[in-house]
Amino acid sequence: MIHDPSARLLIHGTIQGDGRPALAHAWVYTRHGDIWEPITNSLYDPRDFKAMFSPVQERAYSLVETSRHMLVTKHYGPWHNTTGTTKGEVK
Secondary structure, three states: OOOOOOEEEEEEEEEOOOOOOOEEEEEEEEOOOOEEEOOOOEEEOHHHHHHHHOOEEEEEEOHHHHHHHHHHHOOOOOOOOOOOEEOOEEO
């Protein structure tokens, strides 16, 4: 995800679809204004992404901030207490 030089802003938040509980998730706003979704490796228009996944942004990170968090924590996040389900547990 972070290897994409066009990536501009990493978002940690939640997505929800089809009446399911909110899931912790990450997505990236590219420099062109699209959203890159890492699970499917797909680009979305922000309006389509919102309609499909009901995303809620909890944190936003620049490339430098993302790199620092990854180096310190040795994982890709989330680096905060999210309201979404992660690894089958609700935080």
